[in-house]
Amino acid sequence: MKIAINTGGGDAPGLNAAIRSATLSAIRRGWEVVGIRNGYGSLYSDTPFIPLTRERVRGITMLGGTFLGTANRGNPFEMPYQKSDGTWDLEDRSDEAISAFREHGVEALVAIGGDGSMRIANKLSKKGIKVVGVPKTIDNDIWGCDVTLGFDTAVTTATEAIDKITTTAESHQRIMVVEVMGRYAGWIALHAGLSASADAILIPEIEFSIDSVVEKISEREAKGENYSIIVVAEGAIEKKGERFVKGKVIGQAEQLGGVADYLAKELSSRTGKESRSLVLGHLQRGGTPSTYDRLISLRF
Numbered sequence: 690m691k692i693a694i695n696t697g698g699g700d701a702p703g704l705n706a707a708i709r710s711a712t713l714s715a716i717r718r719g720w721e722v723v724g725i726r727n728g729y730g731s732l733y734s735d736t737p738f739i740p741l742t743r744e745r746v747r748g749i750t751m752l753g754g755t756f757l758g759t760a761n762r763g764n765p766f767e768m769p770y771q772k773s774d775g776t777w778d779l780e781d782r783s784d785e786a787i788s789a790f791r792e793h794g795v796e797a798l799v800a801i802g803g804d805g806s807m808r809i810a811n812k813l814s815k816k817g818i819k820v821v822g823v824p825k826t827i828d829n830d831i832w833g834c835d836v837t838l839g840f841d842t843a844v845t846t847a848t849e850a851i852d853k854i855t856t857t858a859e860s861h862q863r864i865m866v867v868e869v870m871g872r873y874a875g876w877i878a879l880h881a882g883l884s885a886s887a888d889a890i891l892i893p894e895i896e897f898s899i900d901s902v903v904e905k906i907s908e909r910e911a912k913g914e915n916y917s918i919i920v921v922a923e924g925a926i927e928k929k930g931e932r933f934v935k936g937k938v939i940g941q942a943e944q945l946g947g948v949a950d951y952l953a954k955e956l957s958s959r960t961g962k963e964s965r966s967l968v969l970g971h972l973q974r975g976g977t978p979s980t981y982d983r984l985i986s987l988r989f
């Protein structure tokens with residue numbers, strides 16, 4: 690048996706641990722293991738696969754990121770390409786991807802990724818590749834899975850950041866708005882916000898109203914609590930509003946961002962209090978995986 694391992698989509702703490710776990714358990718079964726580089730990107734090159742051996746995966750459990758590389762534009766069914774007039778379009782190169790598997794005798798794929806990667810894995814399986822999906826995303830938004838790889842570490846990072854911000858908010862009697870990741874799901878905001886005792890938590894699942902946030906801040910002021918911590922997921926939407934989009938690149942999901950900045954300005958003008966915003970961004974995706982993430986990488 691020869692299997693390939695791929696990491697796709699945004700990186701997350703625990704990816705290297707998962708690559709190591711899958712490699713070692715396959716080798717123990719007597720199988721050959723190869724890795725795909727840059728989220729399917731290497732499938733179109735002369736060296737589509739790299740050998741994964743015991744030596745190659747030694748000592749990587751604690752490392753953030755993925756040593757295989759990843760890509761957000763690696764969907765073989767929708768590959769961006771530049772047309773002769775300079776504009777970009779998408780093309781289906783899945784047959785080339787399947788040929789690479791067949792030519793190198795790769796019988797099965799371990800696809801470690803988020804919702805996008807699982808969709809691609811599903812389509813590859815329909816084209817005849819045997820697939821095992823390993824759910825990975827800091828957002829924890831994969832259907833049918835309680836906790837995804839990377840979520841625990843990301844929440845811990847966000848909680849620690851909010852703890853640190855809280856001391857400054859209190860010292861300066863400010864409103865601090867912390868934007869965390871979470872495109873369609875508010876798990877990071879909810880878990881980190883609750884853990885760090887935030888005063889308001891805004892998540893994509895429930896449209897927010899600035900009036901309610903202002904009311905909460907006023908209640909706190911009336912009790913002599915003259916600072917407030919607001920945690921907002923990047924994908925949170927105001928009532929009758931839209932998602933805050935920073936940019937769009939063909940073949941990739943929209944880049945979100947800006948909701949914390951918007952809220953800080955609004956809250957400042959409505960309450961008269963000094964308000965600041967902080968975007969945690971990719972900090973949440975890096976670093977050493979937590980014990981929990983290392984353990985679920987083994988279980989997956």
Ligand code: F6P
Pocket residue numbers: 699761803826827828870871872923944945974
């Ligand atoms: O899906 C995980 C995620 O962290 C989202 O929360 C976020 O919107 C996205 O990745 C950002 O991806 P990129 O690094 O491509 O901007």
